[in-house]
Amino acid sequence: xxxxxxxxxxxxxxxxxxxxxxxxxxxxxxxxxxxxxxxxxxxxxxxxxxxxxxxxxxxxxxxxxxxxxxxxxxxxxxxxxxxxxxxxxxxxxxxxxxxxxxxxxxxxxxxxxxxxxxxxxxxxxxxxxxxxxxxxxxxxxxxxxxxxxxxxxxxxxxxxxxxxxxxxxxxxxxxxxxxxxxxxxxxxxxxxxxxxxxxxxxxxxxxxxxxxxxxxxxxxxxxxxxxxxxxxxxxxxxxxxxxxxxxxxxxxxxxxxxxxxxxxxxxxxxxxxxxxxx
Amino acid sequence: xxxxxxxxxxxxxxxxxxxxxxxxxxxxxxxxxxxxxxxxxxxxxxxxxxxxxxxxxxxxxxxxxxxxxxxxxxxxxxxxxxxxxxxxxxxxxxxxxxxxxxxxxxxxxxxxxxxxxxxxxxxxxxxxxxxxxxxxxxxxxxxxxxxxxxxxxxxxxxxxxxxxxxxxxxxxxxxxxxxxxxxxxxxxxxxxxxxxxxxxxxxxxxxxxxxxxxxxxxxxxxxxxxxxxxxxxxxxxxxxxxxxxxxxxxxxxxxxxxxxxxxxxxxxxxxxxxxxxxxxxxxxxxxxxxxxxxxxxxxxxxxxxxxxxxxxxxxxxxxxxxxxxxxxxxxxxxxxxxxxxxxxxxxxxxxxxxxxxxxxxxxxxxxxxxxxxxxxxxxxxxxxxxxxxxxxxxxxxxxxxxxxxxxxxxxxxxxxxxxx
Ligand SMILES: Nc1ncnc2c1ncn2[C@@H]1O[C@H](COP(=O)(O)OP(=O)(O)O)[C@@H](O)[C@H]1O
Ligand SMILES: [Mg+2]
Numbered sequence: 001x002x003x004x005x006x007x008x009x010x011x012x013x014x015x016x017x018x019x020x021x022x023x024x025x026x027x028x029x030x031x032x033x034x035x036x037x038x039x040x041x042x043x044x045x046x047x048x049x050x051x052x053x054x055x056x057x058x059x060x061x062x063x064x065x066x067x068x069x070x071x072x073x074x075x076x077x078x079x080x081x082x083x084x085x086x087x088x089x090x091x092x093x094x095x096x097x098x099x100x101x102x103x104x105x106x107x108x109x110x111x112x113x114x115x116x117x118x119x120x121x122x123x124x125x126x127x128x129x130x131x132x133x134x135x136x137x138x139x140x141x142x143x144x145x146x147x148x149x150x151x152x153x154x155x156x157x158x159x160x161x162x163x164x165x166x167x168x169x170x171x172x173x174x175x176x177x178x179x180x181x182x183x184x185x186x187x188x189x190x191x192x193x194x195x196x197x198x199x200x201x202x203x204x205x206x207x208x209x210x211x212x213x214x215x216x217x218x219x220x221x222x223x224x225x226x227x228x229x230x231x232x233x234x235x236x237x238x239x240x241x242x243x244x245x246x247x248x249x250x251x252x253x254x255x256x257x258x259x260x261x262x263x264x265x266x267x268x269x270x271x272x273x274x275x276x277x278x
Numbered sequence: 279x280x281x282x283x284x285x286x287x288x289x290x291x292x293x294x295x296x297x298x299x300x301x302x303x304x305x306x307x308x309x310x311x312x313x314x315x316x317x318x319x320x321x322x323x324x325x326x327x328x329x330x331x332x333x334x335x336x337x338x339x340x341x342x343x344x345x346x347x348x349x350x351x352x353x354x355x356x357x358x359x360x361x362x363x364x365x366x367x368x369x370x371x372x373x374x375x376x377x378x379x380x381x382x383x384x385x386x387x388x389x390x391x392x393x394x395x396x397x398x399x400x401x402x403x404x405x406x407x408x409x410x411x412x413x414x415x416x417x418x419x420x421x422x423x424x425x426x427x428x429x430x431x432x433x434x435x436x437x438x439x440x441x442x443x444x445x446x447x448x449x450x451x452x453x454x455x456x457x458x459x460x461x462x463x464x465x466x467x468x469x470x471x472x473x474x475x476x477x478x479x480x481x482x483x484x485x486x487x488x489x490x491x492x493x494x495x496x497x498x499x500x501x502x503x504x505x506x507x508x509x510x511x512x513x514x515x516x517x518x519x520x521x522x523x524x525x526x527x528x529x530x531x532x533x534x535x536x537x538x539x540x541x542x543x544x545x546x547x548x549x550x551x552x553x554x555x556x557x558x559x560x561x562x563x564x565x566x567x568x569x570x571x572x573x574x575x576x577x578x579x580x581x582x583x584x585x586x587x588x589x590x591x592x593x594x595x596x597x598x599x600x601x602x603x604x605x606x607x608x609x610x611x612x613x614x615x616x617x618x619x620x621x622x623x624x625x626x627x628x629x630x631x632x633x634x635x636x637x638x639x640x641x642x643x644x645x646x647x648x649x650x651x652x653x654x655x656x657x658x659x660x661x662x663x664x665x666x667x668x669x670x671x672x673x674x675x676x677x678x679x680x681x682x683x684x685x686x687x688x689x690x691x692x693x694x695x696x697x698x
Contacts, residue, residue: 087578087580088580091580099578101574103572103574103575103578103579104572104575105567105568105571105572105575105576105639106571106572106639107567107570107571107572107639107640108564108567108568108571112564112567112568116564116565116568116575116576116579116581117565117576117579117580117581118579118580119561119564121561124560124561124562125559125560126559126560126561126564128559129501129502129505129507130505132502132505132507133505133506133507136507
């Protein structure tokens with residue numbers, strides 16, 4: 001399938017991209033994980049990044065978050081060319097990442113986790129009152145339901161932990177938030193809650209990058225869907241223009257794919273809620 | 279929150295509220311007691327087992343020998359606990375990181391030897407000798423930290439090598455003298471043996487400590503209330519302060535019947551209090567817990583993980599050396615046997631018995647204080663009964679196993695009540 005780009009109309013796209021990558025290449029030994037990949041996200045836009053296992057999604061996210069450095073290509077934040085050589089460099093550029101493993105400290109409470117590495121206070125002395133107050137503000141902003149911020153995060157449910165991880169990414173007032181499979185380990189209601197959080201992030205005019213294997217989630221919240229396949233841009237769709245079969249076909253790289261066909265036969269296009277777990 | 283995987287909202291909220299005594303604002307003392315009961319049932323035992331253990335030990339030995347709980351014996355226990363306790367405080371730091379220092383005994387022996395050689399044999403000023411001894415420990419700790427972070431050797435192996443190596447170095451430092459005696463008139467020996475707070479000073483100190491505690495708590499309540507956050511009730515703070523005043527006051531009265539609070543004991547307790555504040559209130563302390571809990575998460579948060587390891591190892595070395603200087607002061611001598619396995623294992627066991635998790639991220643500075651009191655109290659009791667030192671080792675081992683078992687059972691209870 002050739003690269004299909006359906007550009008137009010969305011209000012977000014009339015603005016300058018907050019984060020833009022062009023011609024990104026990255027190899028690990030003999031494996032070309034990414035080759036000439038372009039990617040951009042605008043303020044107030046949710047971009048879903050989908051693709052089969054090994055397509056290069058996590059590698060791309062890690063390049064944007066400073067965990068890996070690209071071999072080739074350019075990266076711009078608000079039009080300015082940048083070099084992101086460490087996670088903290090990405091953070092100071094306003095790029096926040098919620099990693100798939102959440103990276104929470106189970107032994108610390110919610111406040112401790114939210115402000116880990118950017119504690120409030122004077123010099124070495126922490127201002128617990130200010131941090132606790134700010135924690136409640138952040139959680140309220142996300143409409144999060146957490147009964148107390150003073151219990152170790154180990155005792156929170158999966159959805160609550162995800163909420164804490166997302167709230168934590170907001171501490172430095174970022175411009176872009178990237179979420180790597182935020183709903184993979186969650187139940188139905190908790191998934192709905194996390195998707196609500198994603199909507200909240202968009203309302204705050206942040207650029208949001210969402211990695212997911214779940215087509216229903218992607219189609220529910222994303223404005224634009226970028227499909228990677230074998231380390232290359234395979235396709236790009238506006239969510240309103242695309243059917244699940246088209247997505248599945250782009251992901252698997254074949255329009256005559258059995259999965260896509262069976263899907264098309266079973267589910268009428270209007271009500272589809274497909275899921276591709278590769 | 280959700281209906282699929284968690285309990286309904288109301289129940290979750292109510293239970294979570296009770297988890298934290300600071301949230302039991304409008305229920306006062308009874309609310310605090312309820313929260314405490316609930317915590318214990320859910321396996322969050324904190325320092326409870328050690329405190330209970332101390333009472334049991336006191337009772338058992340008292341029944342054997344009524345003079346066990348006499349003022350003079352309690353003063354001796356406090357004095358004997360100090361050197362081990364200071365070393366144990368350092369052990370707490372590395373254990374919080376999920377690492378270990380097996381060489382604290384060797385470091386203590388080496389530091390004592392260096393100070394003794396400089397001061398007694400070479401007639402150098404005492405301050406210089408102390409700085410050299412303590413500095414040696416800090417430098418060893420920095421070296422451990424560098425080897426650990428830059429080369430990646432497990433702390434178990436690095437410090438096992440140190441355990442052996444520094445015993446050898448201690449022999450070299452002591453030369454063929456064998457034993458060096460510190461004059462009892464030396465200010466160092468006086469500090470650990472003869473210097474005690476006068477009764478008047480000790481009572482004033484108790485009042486100052488309790489008033490400071492109450493004031494800080496009340497200021498905390500004010501700030502939290504002003505910020506619209508739940509705060510503990512004034513009654514609770516006043517109740518705690520009253521209990522503290524009564525407890526410390528009685529203890530002071532009882533110890534004052536004999537010699538009272540030794541300077542060294544006050545030094546040790548102050549060290550524990552300061553370290554507890556550093557661990558709970560500073561970013562360095564927070565980062566130490568974070569690294570012990572999830573080092574990868576700490577690294578991705580931008581924490582300088584290597585600095586945390588190196589600083590903690592060096593503090594552990596410094597405290598081990600300081601403990602060694604206290605042994606020199608208390609025993610007024612140093613020999614090839616100083617800082618032997620007994621010291622090593624007692625200090626590490628004390629931290630663990632006090633409730634510091636071996637897996638990192640859990641425990642407090644007070645663990646060292648309580649753990650070392652348990653072991654010193656047992657030691658004193660067994661000595662008074664006149665049992666062989668073989669029995670002492672066996673009992674110490676059994677207590678260590680018991681303490682770790684209690685922790686393991688409590689951890690299971692925590693897991694099943696969702697408190698990790
Ligand atoms: N650290 C690494 N070392 C070697 N190969 C890697 C590494 N990270 C990713 N890869 C390879 O790069 C490709 C893309 O991986 P990844 O970005 O994790 O895919 P995705 O997240 O889309 O499933 C895969 O072939 C994977 O094996
Ligand atoms: Mg991945």
